[in-house]
Amino acid sequence: MAGYSTTEMKEVLERLNDWERDIDPLAPLTSLQKESIEELMSIVAFRLLPSEVNSERISPLEPEYELQKERNNSEVMCLNSALVNFQVEETVETSQQFLSLVDNIEERILKDDDEAMKLYIDQLCTSNMECSSLLDEITTSLEELESLQKLYIFVSDKTNTLHEACEQLLTDQATLVNCAEVIKEKLSYFNELETLSQKLNSPTLSVVSESFVPMLARLDDCIAYLKANPQYKESETYLARFKRLLAQALGMIQSYVMANLQQTTQQILARKDTLSPNDNAFTLLYGKFRARGPRIRALMEQIEERVEKNSEYQQLLEDCHQCYFTQRELLLGPGVSTAITNLAEKHQRDHCALMRSGCAFLVHLSEDEHQLYQHFFSRPSQELNTFLERLCQRLYDVLRTIIIHVNHLETLTELCTILKVEMLEEFVQNDPKQLEAFANVAQQMLEDVQERLAYRTHIYIRTDILNYHPAPGDLAYPEKLEMMQNIAESLAQKPLSRSSSRSSLGSTTSAPACVSRESKNREESIAVMSVSASEQVMETTMSQSASELNPSVPVKGRTVLYSPADLHGMWYPTVRRTLVCLSKLYRCLEKTIFQGLSQEVLSMCIQSLVSASQSIAKNKTSLDAHLFLIKHLLILREQISPFQIDFVIKETVLDFSRIKSAAFGLLHKKSKLFSLNSNNALLEFLLEGTPQVMENLVDSKKAVDNQLKIICEEFIANTVEMLIGQLLIFLNKAKVILEVGEKEATRQVVLKNQPWASPEKVSELVNEAYKHLKNKLPNLANSMSLYLANRDTEHILFRPIRNRVQSAFEQLLQLVRTNYSEDEQLIIGCPSTDQISLLLSSAIIR
Structure with missing residues (x-):
């Protein structure tokens, strides 16, 4: 690697590393080649270099030598197998031979590699020349393309600018067109002035x-x-x-x-x-x-x-x-006035017919006017109701002058019924929109009639109920009840057809009118008119008239006896008038007004009944007076029960009692009239003397019940006194004497020595009391049956009477046993408790 610079060395190493990189290697090896290289590397790892090998220095006796020898032999075998792959025919026996062989092989490999590399270098030089020529041509082409691109960009910019200018012109044109249309549309409203003016003119x-x-x-x-x-x-x-x-x-x-x-x-x-x-x-x-x-x-x-x-x-x-x-x-207008005037003249004496025909005329007129109005207008108008109210007001003006002069309650109640039931509830409810104006006038007329009715009711209550002067026949008790009972018994003895029963009933019902000698036509009409709330009860009584006349008629599985007083024609006139008045008012007046009038009429009726009972007591007996009052109070309580209202009213009164106390305080504090402190007498008078507002609840039904309770207690007390009055006097005297004797410890001697308490006198008193009781009990039972004709009511009234009578005889018996000897007791002969109980029980069993 000598002759290469550091940079070149790095480049060479990088390229060599690229040959065996994991991803996309430049000189990838096959699996077989990789296995061969791994075997060579494992062998080379233990190979000694030639300079390090010294066989003379290695002792054959040493264990290391033996080990090394075995290792070398194995390596030789491996190398032989590897040399086979390199096509080496020589056989390697020693390490020296192996090393020499390896050197030769390396030289051959290097020689072969150099030739191939030379050929490759020549090819690279040729390719480099071709690439340089191609690169020059590409550079020239790129320069020409760059010039062409500049021209394209220039032309493209010019074209885009032209397009943008055209688009802006189109946009401006559209905006101007829209503006012109908007201006034209806005101007059209102004331009319409001339056109519309010409058309209208x-x-x-x-x-x-x-x-x-x-x-x-x-x-x-x-x-x-x-x-x-x-x-x-x-x-x-x-x-x-x-x-x-x-x-x-x-x-x-x-x-x-x-x-x-x-x-x-x-x-x-x-x-x-x-x-x-x-x-x-x-x-x-x-x-x-x-x-x-x-x-x-x-x-x-x-x-x-x-x-x-x-x-x-x-x-x-x-x-x-x-x-x-x-x-x-x-x-x-004139036609309606004329029509109403004609109706008023036609029905001058029949106010109800005038009201009915006049209202019917206005109802049809309102409907016709509504239909005609709909031929001209589609939407409703309040002026239509005002117009119809003016027309309806003409009838109101005519009827009001008539209403304020009507005195008969029957006419007023009938007018209320016509307006409330026939007109408002029937006609108006079926068509409330078309009859709204008529409903307003009808409601106004109804209020006027109700006001007049309430006023006339107050007068009627005082004149015909409270101040009623009964005729002798009205107070002919029990004669007329006995007469009616005799008639009923005589009619019950012979069978009657249904028609004859009805005719008899009619004559029976009208009999009290003859007995009471009522000559007024108004009272006669009240006596026979049907009622509303109590009408069902009255009609039930009328339908039971056959049973009343025939005592043996079974009703609901049992035999019931009725008193002639149960016929509403036999009621006392004020009771009949009260119930008829209530029945009429119940349908015509508002609830609150009716409650106030009902309280007043019931109170007046009770007063009239009390006055009548007092007159009967003067002419007959107190027994008849009490039974008369009890019977009519029971009738009154029964007949007002169907009215589905509360008879309780609230009365507001001023309590002036505090003014009196404050005035006395002011007189006693004259010195403090002008005092400047908190004890100023005048200020205290003003604060404490203010009248207090009191609210009282008045219940008419409770008033009837309370009056009934009072009269029943009076009846029980008077009846007991009538039956055993002398005996009670004797017991009271004896009680006084015994109380005095207890203080003096001479109890038995004091009572016997009294002249009125001797055994003979006591015996005479007991005999007279027993006879008197025996004689009076049947009359009492007959009277109660005649007036009440109701076993339950009779038993309820007779039970306290029986208890008091028994208690009195028990006291007498105890008194005799404790104060008299046995011989004296035999002389007295006081009846036992069982005898008295049997006598009282037999008196009410019929």
Whole structure:
């Protein structure tokens, strides 16, 4: 490697390394060659150089020599096998021969390598010359290509510049075209002024022509555009001109519509005066208007669609509405007034018929007017309801003067029923939109009738219920009950047909009217009229009349006995009037108003019953008075139960009791009237003397129950006193004596020594009390059966009476046993508890 520089040496080493690189080697070896090289390398690793070999110095006896010898032999064998690959025919026996052979081989190899390299160098030189020539040609070509590329770039730049200029010109052209179109479009709104002005001023233009509506739409577009773009020059001037054109167009529409409506009205009025009775007024009043409707409706639809865009359209629509309703009122007003006046004259004595026919007339009129309105306009208007209310108000004006003079509750309730049920609930609910105006007037009339009804009810309650003066027949108890019972028993003995039973029932029901001698037609009508809430109960009672007349008629699986007092015709007149009044008011008045009136009428009815019972007690007995009051209170409580309302009302009152206390305090503190501290008497009076607002809940049903409870307790106490009054007096006296005797420890001696407590006197008292009880019990049972005719009620009332009577006899028996000897007890002969219980039980078993 001598003669090479360091750089060249590195290049040579790098090239040699490239021969055996792992990736893309320059001189790749086969697998066989690689194996051969590995074998040679393994052998060479243990080969001794010739200079290091000295066979004379190696002793054959040494182990190392033997080892080395074996190693050399193996190497020789390996070399022989390797020499075979190099086609060496000589045989190597010693190391010296091997080394000589290797030297020869190396020389041969080097010689062969040099020849090949020389040939390769020659080829490289030739190739180098050819490459240099080719490189020169390539350089020349590249220079020419570079010159050509410069020319291409120059031409390309020029072409691109031209294209860009063309594109910019096209863009500018498109922008200018768009600007021209936008300017043209914007100018079109301004240019339309002249065109539209000429069309509107044309003498042949008509609002019903086909070109009028598009012209109106174009006017709206121009006005809207100018309003949206006030920044344009002269936009305000053009906007004002367009608005004048729009006002001119709308004036043409208004003139056309008003002229048609007024012309139609004049034609109808001219013909209306000559209208014969055989002609149809409906055709005259509605036919001609409907004929003019389609053309006007087409214009009104255009106006109604533009109402929200411009206030001028709204004003035009209102003017058209006003003209339309003015013309309609001019036609219908006198006719409606005349019709209502004729109805009032026709039904002068029948207010209900007047109300019904007048309301029916207005209902049909409202429906016809709504239908006619829809022939001219498509959108609803509040002015239509105002117009119809003015027409309906004519009936209200006539009926109000009549309503405020009606005194009969029947008429007022019937008027309420007509307005509330027939008109508002039936007609108005079926068509609430068309009858809205009529509903408002009907509701106003209903409120007036209800106000009048409430006022007349207050008067009726005081005059006919509270201040009712009963006739002798009204207080003929128990005579008329016994009379009715005898009639029922006589009718029950012979079978009756259904028709005869009904006729008997009618006569029975009307009998109390004769007995009570009520001559007023109004009271007679109240007695027989049907009721609403209590009507079902009354009708049930009426349907059970056959059972009432025949005591053996089975009802719901058992035999029930009815009292003649259960017939509503036998009720005390104030009870009957109260229930009928409540039934009528229940359908007609509001809930809150009815609650207040019901509380008042029930209170007045109870007072009238108490007054009647007091009169009966004076003329007959307290037993009849109590049973009369108990029976009617039971009827009253039963009949008000079907009313599905709460009879509780709230009363607000002022409590002035604090004013009295504060006034006394002020008098006692005169010295502190003008005191400047917190003890100022005048200030305390103002603060403490303020009336206090108190709210009280009044329950009518509880009032009836409380009154019933009070009268039942009085009945029980009076009945016990009637049955065993003397016995109770004796027990009270004995109790006093015994209490005194207990203090003096002379208990038995004191009671016997009393003249009224001797055994003979006590025996006489016991016999009389037992006989009196035995005689009175049947009468008591008959009276209770006659008035109440209800075993459950009778048992409930008789139970405390029986308990008190038994308790009294038990006290007597205990008193006799503890204060008298056996012989004296035999003289007295006091009945046992079982005897008294048997006597009381047998009295109520029927």
